[in-house]
Amino acid sequence: MALEKKTIKIIVGVAVIAAIGIIVGVTVGVVVGRQQKSNEISLEQRVNDILLKNPLIDGHNDLPWLFRAKFQNKINSIDLQNMTQYKATVLNSTPTHTDIYRLRQGHVGGQFWSIYTSCEHQGKDAAVSFLEQIDVMSRMIDRYPNVFQRANTAQEVRDAFKANRIASLYGIEGGQAIESSFSLLRLFYQLGVRYMTLTHNCNNPWADENRVDANPTWIKNDGLTDFGKRIIKEMNRLGMLVDLSHVAKQTMLDVLNVAKSPVIYSHSSAYAICNHTRNVPDDVLQKVKENGGVVMVTFVPSFISCNSSDPGSIAQVAKHINHIKTVASVDNVGIGGDYDGIATTIPGLDDVSTYPKLIEYLMNIDGWTEEEIIKLIGGNILRVMEKNEEIARDLRNSTLPEEGLIERINLEKHNLTTCRHLDMYEN
Ligand SMILES: [Zn+2]
Numbered sequence: 001m002a003l004e005k006k007t008i009k010i011i012v013g014v015a016v017i018a019a020i021g022i023i024v025g026v027t028v029g030v031v032v033g034r035q036q037k038s039n040e041i042s043l044e045q046r047v048n049d050i051l052l053k054n055p056l057i058d059g060h061n062d063l064p065w066l067f068r069a070k071f072q073n074k075i076n077s078i079d080l081q082n083m084t085q086y087k088a089t090v091l092n093s094t095p096t097h098t099d100i101y102r103l104r105q106g107h108v109g110g111q112f113w114s115i116y117t118s119c120e121h122q123g124k125d126a127a128v129s130f131l132e133q134i135d136v137m138s139r140m141i142d143r144y145p146n147v148f149q150r151a152n153t154a155q156e157v158r159d160a161f162k163a164n165r166i167a168s169l170y171g172i173e174g175g176q177a178i179e180s181s182f183s184l185l186r187l188f189y190q191l192g193v194r195y196m197t198l199t200h201n202c203n204n205p206w207a208d209e210n211r212v213d214a215n216p217t218w219i220k221n222d223g224l225t226d227f228g229k230r231i232i233k234e235m236n237r238l239g240m241l242v243d244l245s246h247v248a249k250q251t252m253l254d255v256l257n258v259a260k261s262p263v264i265y266s267h268s269s270a271y272a273i274c275n276h277t278r279n280v281p282d283d284v285l286q287k288v289k290e291n292g293g294v295v296m297v298t299f300v301p302s303f304i305s306c307n308s309s310d311p312g313s314i315a316q317v318a319k320h321i322n323h324i325k326t327v328a329s330v331d332n333v334g335i336g337g338d339y340d341g342i343a344t345t346i347p348g349l350d351d352v353s354t355y356p357k358l359i360e361y362l363m364n365i366d367g368w369t370e371e372e373i374i375k376l377i378g379g380n381i382l383r384v385m386e387k388n389e390e391i392a393r394d395l396r397n398s399t400l401p402e403e404g405l406i407e408r409i410n411l412e413k414h415n416l417t418t419c420r421h422l423d424m425y426e427n
Contacts, residue, residue: 047359048107050373055109055161056355057378059296059336060171060245060267063098063140064133065116066340073136080144097339097351100147103166105353109378110157110167112195112266113137114341115177119202122176123416127184130177134170134191141168152192154385157378171243171266174200175207180227180406180416182234194385195241195264198228198251205410206231208248210277220413223250227406229258234402236260239392241384244268245298245336249281256287261391262384263291267298267336269320272327274306282327289328292387294380296336297321299349312346314361321376322366330372334380 067073070086079085083099103111115137117129141148149160151167160167170191175198178184188196199209203220206228212218221228232255235242242259244252245268255263265288271279280288280295288295297320298304304320305312324333339345339352348357359377362368368376408425411417 043360043364044356046370047356047363047373050359050370051107051109051356051377054374055157055167055378055382056107056335057110057112057157057167057381058108058339058352058355059112059264059334059381060114060173060298060341061098061111061337061339061352062114062116062341063339064113064137066096066098067136067140068117068133073132075136075140075143080140095351097337097342097345100144102351102353103147106351106355108166108352108355109161110151110169112169112171112336114173114266115170115193116173116200116341117177119174119176119200122202122204123414123419126174126176127179130172130174130188131191134188134193137168137170150192152194153389154382157382157385169194171195171197171241173197173243173246173266174202175204175231176200176202178231180205180411182231182402182404185231185234185240186238186401189238189240193240195243195266196235197243197245197266198224198231198247198255200246203414205406205414205416207251209251210246210248212248213277219248221251223248224254224258225410227410229254230402232258233260233399236388237392237395237399237401239388241388244280246278248277249284252280252284253287256284256291259291260395261388263288263293264334264381264384265293265295265336267300267338267341268295269297269300269303269317270295270323270327273316273320273323274303276303276306278303280324285324285327285332289332292331292384294332294334294384295324295328296334296381297324298336298338299346300338300342301344301346304346311344314346314348314358315365317346317349317358318361318366321362325372330375331380331383333376335377 067075081100083096087095115130115133121129148168149165151157151160151169157167170193172193198207201209203209206225208221208223232242242255242263243266244263245265269279271281301312304316321333359373405424
């Protein structure tokens with residue numbers, strides 16, 4: 001009996017301890033759980049607050065190309081509030097990435113709309129096709145005056161953001177647009193174009209494109225020609241940002257040698273992380289730092305993961321961003337998603353509503369401060385714009401506009417004489 005009593009006491013004791021343990025455990029679990037939950041909410045809220053006070057400006061969105069490729073620029077009856085509705089019937093491919101609903105969800109404060117048409121137009125109707133894309137975007141912006149506001153300067157971006165409208169800027173993607181003409185370059189500037197990507201995936205008569213780095217037999221200009229250097233000079237004089245996404249490494253180096261103003265990469269990532277020719281090598285990153293430019297990291301899966309069976313992840317995008325921050329600095333990195341210019345997206349960064357997720361990741365996992373995030377999302381590109389504007393003001397006072405023609409031999413080299421009337425070469 002004595003033993004039995006002792007056993008009972010032990011059993012009761014163990015049961016009490018176990019019960020206390022469970023109660024404490026559950027209580028601690030609930031508290032910790034609640035705390036974790038409240039941390040999550042506060043991080044989301046913090047990111048929200050940052051984005052409400054500071055414009056997130058993306059360097060590259062191909063919505064204009066989507067209009068051309070899928071709608072033949074007929075946008076009068078498109079409902080831009082919700083573009084996902086066209087997935088099955090019109091687009092017959094991946095869901096579109098951009099519409100007003102998702103731009104607002106993603107707190108997009110400013111967007112460089114990419115004015116792009118394919119290299120097939122070079123030497124034929126390149127200028128016409130680019131002008132058509134400016135027209136379609138201008139019509140879109142006019143149709144939604146409470147959502148979009150044209151912006152041509154850093155101050156105008158800030159003004160649009162204050163008015164709760166998405167600052168809308170234009171960038172030409174592909175130097176073939178200007179048909180080797182200083183006049184066309186200036187006229188595009190007058191139409192509001194504020195950057196020009198010097199090439200797309202084709203050489204033009206004055207600059208080589210990125211793919212020559214993998215196929216040296218395609219080299220035509222060995223970087224930037226003398227005429228190309230004059231184009232850079234005129235862009236600096238105008239205050240049009242020089243965009244080095246898509247160009248060959250030698251073109252990057254040549255531009256960085258002659259540029260008087262900070263350059264941009266509107267949608268490129270880090271070559272050291274993924275050795276794609278569209279990305280920026282470390283030695284160039286160091287020169288971008290000296291130049292004061294900005295590399296706007298893109299979300300193109302093949303430039304991020306470098307592996308066709310790996311769709312990439314937010315963590316991998318963050319790795320590119322952190323690498324550029326380390327090799328150059330926090331002042332030289334930005335964001336250029338390339339939405340609607342890509343067939344597949346990175347899981348978690350599926351459309352323009354997802355920028356906050358990337359920012360949450362950088363703050364939570366990589367320890368980015370609010371100050372650093374503000375630079376990344378828009379502070380850096382605004383600084384680069386302001387610097388270009390300031391240098392342009394000085395250059396306009398001291399330099400005359402570029403005149404003259406590209407040498408005929410350079411047009412011939414690229415088979416670009418047949419579609420031109422060469423009257424100005426006759427004397
Ligand atoms: Zn591109």
